[in-house]
Amino acid sequence: MAGLAVNIDHIATLREARKVNYPDPVAAALLAELAGADGIVCHLREDRRHVNDRDVRLLRKVIQTKLILEMAATSEMVGIALDVRPELVTLVPENREEVTTEGGLDLIVHNKSIGETIGALQNNGIPVSIFIDAEPEQIKLAHQAGANMIEIHTGAYCEAMGNARRRQAFSKIVDAAKLAKKLKLGVNAGHGLCYNTIKAFRGLTEIDEYSIGHSIVSRAALVGLDRAVREMRELINGL
Ligand SMILES: CC(=O)[C@@H](O)[C@H](O)COP(=O)(O)O
Numbered sequence: 118m119a120g121l122a123v124n125i126d127h128i129a130t131l132r133e134a135r136k137v138n139y140p141d142p143v144a145a146a147l148l149a150e151l152a153g154a155d156g157i158v159c160h161l162r163e164d165r166r167h168v169n170d171r172d173v174r175l176l177r178k179v180i181q182t183k184l185i186l187e188m189a190a191t192s193e194m195v196g197i198a199l200d201v202r203p204e205l206v207t208l209v210p211e212n213r214e215e216v217t218t219e220g221g222l223d224l225i226v227h228n229k230s231i232g233e234t235i236g237a238l239q240n241n242g243i244p245v246s247i248f249i250d251a252e253p254e255q256i257k258l259a260h261q262a263g264a265n266m267i268e269i270h271t272g273a274y275c276e277a278m279g280n281a282r283r284r285q286a287f288s289k290i291v292d293a294a295k296l297a298k299k300l301k302l303g304v305n306a307g308h309g310l311c312y313n314t315i316k317a318f319r320g321l322t323e324i325d326e327y328s329i330g331h332s333i334v335s336r337a338a339l340v341g342l343d344r345a346v347r348e349m350r351e352l353i354n355g356l
Pocket residue numbers: 124126160162167187209216217218248307308309330
């Protein structure tokens with residue numbers, strides 16, 4: 118059965134909207150774990166627009182499952198990861214102008230620097246996942262770069278307009294997951310997944326874990342975090 122890693126970034130987005138100290142993403146992480154999350158994801162962005170360094174360090178101290186730190190492949194973030202020591206680092210692209218992550222890391226362009234970052238983390242005992250588009254070339258490059266896992270960017274599928282485009286985008290995810298498994302990579306999936314789009318993954322056993330944040334936090338605003346996590350957990354249990 119696939120895992121559910123809950124991304125608590127957007128609890129922090131709500132906090133940062135008024136620059137106060139609530140809601141606390143750390144409290145949300147503990148509630149998500151009690152509701153069935155298999156891990157907690159946070160994206161420490163260079164601009165700290167939501168999750169900040171205090172959150173990451175406190176999460177490390179208090180969560181009971183596993184900490185997945187999403188970060189850009191910069192020396193600043195590598196230094197933080199080596200200090201915090203998450204169970205997994207997921208390398209993601211990042212630029213200040215983006216509203217949210219817009220695509221996967223392009224390993225054709227950044228192969229050398231990403232390989233160096235992977236080595237720096239793995240040499241200190243930290244496994245590395247790479248957030249990439251569902252493209253065979255990217256998956257092969259992730260494998261060649263020595264990544265432990267990949268996270269397939271599901272945004273193109275989740276945001277596709279019309280059944281034909283959605284089917285096309287989803288079939289790329291299926292092919293990507295199968296190729297990654299053949300290469301003995303761990304396979305996660307995430308970005309934009311919601312209580313409807315997750316249903317398409319029924320039977321796709323190659324996915325080890327789903328990283329979901331925005332749709333869970335959005336639902337939590339209406340029904341509460343415990344229920345929002347439990348409902349997503351139940352959907353994934355049924356895949
Ligand atoms: C990498 C990814 O798809 C998500 O973790 C996303 O980055 C969440 O953070 P933002 O919403 O700030 O992009």
